[in-house]
Amino acid sequence: MKRDPCGFLKAEYQELVDKSFNWQLRTLEGPSAPRAKVEGRKVIVLCSNNYLNLSNHPKLKEAAKKAVDSHGAGSGSVRAIAGNMDLHLQLEKKIAEFKHREAALYYQTGFAANAGLLPQLVGEGDAVLTDELNHGSIIDGLRLTKAKRAIYPHNDLAGLESALKQADAEKARRIMIVSDGVFSMDGDLARAPDICRLAEDFGAMTYFDDAHGEGVLGGGRGIGTHFNVEGKIHVEMGTFSKAFGVVGGLIAGSQGLVNFAYNKSRTWLLSGSAPPATAAACMAALDVLEKEPEHVKRLWENTAYFKKEMQGMGFDCGHSETPITPVMLGESALAKKMSERMFQEGVFALPIVFPMVAKDKARIRTIMNAGLTKDDLNEALRAFEKVGKELKAI
Amino acid sequence: MVEKENGKRIVALVVNPIAGMGGKVALKGTDGVAEEAVKRGATPIAHSKALHFLSKLKELGILDRFEWRTAAGEMGEGALRECGAISTVSYSPQKRQTTSEDTQNASKSFLSGGCALVIFVGGDGTARDVHSAVNNKVPILGIPSGVKMHSGVFAVSPEAAAELMADWLGGKAGAQEGELIDLDEELYRKGEWKVMNFGLALTLFEPSYVQLGKEMYEAASHEDVLDGIADHVIEALAKTPDALVIMGPGSTVEFIGKKMGFEKTLLGVDCALGRKLVAKDADEKTILSLLGKHPKAKVIVSPIGSQGFIFGRGNLQLSSAVMRLIDLQDIIIVATPAKLASTPDIRVDFDDQEVVDKFNRKKYIPIVAGYHSSVMRKIG
Numbered sequence: 208m209k210r211d212p213c214g215f216l217k218a219e220y221q222e223l224v225d226k227s228f229n230w231q232l233r234t235l236e237g238p239s240a241p242r243a244k245v246e247g248r249k250v251i252v253l254c255s256n257n258y259l260n261l262s263n264h265p266k267l268k269e270a271a272k273k274a275v276d277s278h279g280a281g282s283g284s285v286r287a288i289a290g291n292m293d294l295h296l297q298l299e300k301k302i303a304e305f306k307h308r309e310a311a312l313y314y315q316t317g318f319a320a321n322a323g324l325l326p327q328l329v330g331e332g333d334a335v336l337t338d339e340l341n342h343g344s345i346i347d348g349l350r351l352t353k354a355k356r357a358i359y360p361h362n363d364l365a366g367l368e369s370a371l372k373q374a375d376a377e378k379a380r381r382i383m384i385v386s387d388g389v390f391s392m393d394g395d396l397a398r399a400p401d402i403c404r405l406a407e408d409f410g411a412m413t414y415f416d417d418a419h420g421e422g423v424l425g426g427g428r429g430i431g432t433h434f435n436v437e438g439k440i441h442v443e444m445g446t447f448s449k450a451f452g453v454v455g456g457l458i459a460g461s462q463g464l465v466n467f468a469y470n471k472s473r474t475w476l477l478s479g480s481a482p483p484a485t486a487a488a489c490m491a492a493l494d495v496l497e498k499e500p501e502h503v504k505r506l507w508e509n510t511a512y513f514k515k516e517m518q519g520m521g522f523d524c525g526h527s528e529t530p531i532t533p534v535m536l537g538e539s540a541l542a543k544k545m546s547e548r549m550f551q552e553g554v555f556a557l558p559i560v561f562p563m564v565a566k567d568k569a570r571i572r573t574i575m576n577a578g579l580t581k582d583d584l585n586e587a588l589r590a591f592e593k594v595g596k597e598l599k600a601i
Numbered sequence: 602m603v604e605k606e607n608g609k610r611i612v613a614l615v616v617n618p619i620a621g622m623g624g625k626v627a628l629k630g631t632d633g634v635a636e637e638a639v640k641r642g643a644t645p646i647a648h649s650k651a652l653h654f655l656s657k658l659k660e661l662g663i664l665d666r667f668e669w670r671t672a673a674g675e676m677g678e679g680a681l682r683e684c685g686a687i688s689t690v691s692y693s694p695q696k697r698q699t700t701s702e703d704t705q706n707a708s709k710s711f712l713s714g715g716c717a718l719v720i721f722v723g724g725d726g727t728a729r730d731v732h733s734a735v736n737n738k739v740p741i742l743g744i745p746s747g748v749k750m751h752s753g754v755f756a757v758s759p760e761a762a763a764e765l766m767a768d769w770l771g772g773k774a775g776a777q778e779g780e781l782i783d784l785d786e787e788l789y790r791k792g793e794w795k796v797m798n799f800g801l802a803l804t805l806f807e808p809s810y811v812q813l814g815k816e817m818y819e820a821a822s823h824e825d826v827l828d829g830i831a832d833h834v835i836e837a838l839a840k841t842p843d844a845l846v847i848m849g850p851g852s853t854v855e856f857i858g859k860k861m862g863f864e865k866t867l868l869g870v871d872c873a874l875g876r877k878l879v880a881k882d883a884d885e886k887t888i889l890s891l892l893g894k895h896p897k898a899k900v901i902v903s904p905i906g907s908q909g910f911i912f913g914r915g916n917l918q919l920s921s922a923v924m925r926l927i928d929l930q931d932i933i934i935v936a937t938p939a940k941l942a943s944t945p946d947i948r949v950d951f952d953d954q955e956v957v958d959k960f961n962r963k964k965y966i967p968i969v970a971g972y973h974s975s976v977m978r979k980i981g
Contacts, residue, residue, distance in 0.1 A: 356973060357967060370965070
């Protein structure tokens with residue numbers, strides 16, 4: 208038999224298309240902004256993670272430009288060989304200060320942080336307990352470990368406790384609890400204080416992925432500050448690609464954690480370090496957050512207004528506690544249709560459908576932006592009302 | 602809706618007195634082998650299931666909200682009388698030993714007298730009999746009491762059936778179609794699993810949710826997943842090499858058994874000691890006697906169907922008497938992530954409340970879903 212080396216590419220892609228599981232990419236023609244040009248149309252963007260609109264902040268853009276002039280376009284190597292720049296170290300010092308922690312480490316992406324560090328923190332003879340709705344980068348990171356994995360029901364403390372007891376009874380050498388800080392589909396929060404208390408009882412390590420919490424919760428410092436458990440979280444993991452408006456992953460904690468992490472994370476060790484412009488822009492983002500608290504304030508004001516008005520019209524906005532506001536629609540077809548019509552009306556918001564969420568829980572997931580004005584919000588709300596009535600969603 | 606002027610709804614109850622009797626004696630069904638089951642020491646369970654259902658209706662204060670039609674004696678009249686409900690008998694069986702024709706004829710008599718719902722106590726076979734007579738003219742609702750209950754017309758338990766009736770009265774539950782599934786019992790007893798779909802039957806709908814989570818990102822093939830589960834179980838069993846290993850029915854457990862080198866039956870309960878199979882397709886008595894000699898034991902089971910039963914469906918040999926001798930720590934529950942995706946909760950069904958409570962107290966139980974990977978699930 209003669210092999211067809213790449214035949215599967217077409218076949219498997221077609222399979223995705225047949226099930227409508229394939230991604231259809233929309234193209235931004237210009238910056239990621241609260242009002243952006245998407246495929247020739249000026250739209251209000253309600254689906255970017257650029258919560259604070261920092262990607263367009265003059266201080267970030269200026270810092271990036273300056274770093275290009277002073278340090279060039281690329282870093283030349285991995286950090287471990289010849290790509291470790293003063294800018295990287297300055298950024299890490301700044302992260303640690305901002306997070307009120309001893310030390311921090313900057314990764315190329317948030318995914319690289321989870322995929323690189325998680326499998327090193329636990330191994331043979333250990334147990335790792337993970338929330339069933341944790342992000343895919345956690346799932347993949349944990350797939351690389353030899354530790355026993357126990358998946359506990361979402362935010363279910365009794366379920367977590369029984370998993371802890373089980374690990375304890377099996378005499379696990381180390382136990383680690385991993386949870387998202389903010390769960391990205393529903394916008395609800397991890398019960399961090401209870402998780403930390405349980406962890407303390409069992410001598411377990413805690414690892415929070417605060418990708419959607421940093422720049423949003425606790426005045427921008429994240430879930431630890433929000434719940435006042437800063438010192439109790441052993442590994443605070445986050446990203447610069449969302450509210451901070453740039454790109455890159457981070458971890459913050461003890462100096463011991465950081466020493467361990469950069470010596471053992473293969474993603475960190477084996478891929479080129481971030482370009483100077485990126486590191487400088489990240490630093491500027493932290494600076495802006497410290498000096499200009501109005502961005503976070505406006506994000507929450509916008510969120511409160513949008514949620515109240517949406518609920519007033521009769522939309523079901525789930526049980527979100529953050530600027531992620533799901534508009535629950537039920538049927539996948541309705542969510543897709545609604546998203547399409549909203550785009551025609553000038554609002555860009557993506558549908559989240561089966562199998563990413565349960566069959567009867569399809570929704571449009573909106574993400575608020577601090578850069579949207581009252582007029583922008585009113586325009587978006589009018590579009591939701593019009594299309595919602597047209598499709599009998601309200 | 603058949604409703605009387607006094608606001609009562611007319612409903613019918615038919616009990617298949619021999620349903621479920623084959624289970625504990627490893628007969629995998631009672632169709633055509635009722636006498637054999639009795640010979641093997643089987644005792645009736647359908648009557649007590651009917652009583653559980655009626656008592657729950659009473660407790661909910663709605664037993665009197667219905668006007669009852671039923672069949673004589675053990676086919677329903679007795680249970681209704683015991684619970685103090687007044688009923689009209691519209692059918693009497695000719696012989697003491699009832700047959701599937703009796704179930705069909707009783708159901709036909711209910712329909713011609715007019716009724717809004719036919720409730721039956723039995724298994725998949727009974728469901729087919731009732732459906733063939735009622736033929737979707739009114740919804741039917743099963744109270745689980747058989748050996749196999751794969752059809753979508755069964756409530757989760759007698760108590761849940763009563764609660765569903767309350768929702769129905771309150772307008773919260775309506776009729777919808779459920780699949781009628783049965784195995785060919787002849788083949789089933791020989792160890793072959795031929796599932797047949799007998800069409801759709803109208804039943805009362807209990808809303809249930811399918812939570813899929815992140816399964817779409819799972820890249821492993823079904824075979825790889827099973828392999829991982831088997832490796833995990835084999836590793837766990839190696840810690841107690843002298844324990845009696847009791848393996849329940851189903852394809853996941855069969856896969857594990859085969860990987861351990863046993864000719865595991867697909868539908869039976871098999872027992873192994875050391876690396877040797879000591880009982881194939883064992884009945885309750887055999888299992889109890891093995892446990893008497895080897896009290897240290899491990900039980901491997903998998904949830905049956907989407908209702909999530911790990912005991913009390915398809916493995917009645919693993920009875921409450923057996924489970925009294927087993928420590929919960931020694932039960933290994935296995936299921937593929939795909940199966941778990943459509944199985945929100947894990948349930949048990951025993952005739953002994955103390956054994957049920959033993960599980961309920963546990964509240965959460967780990968399900969092995971891959972190598973070194975378990976999922977904590979609510980139980981009860």
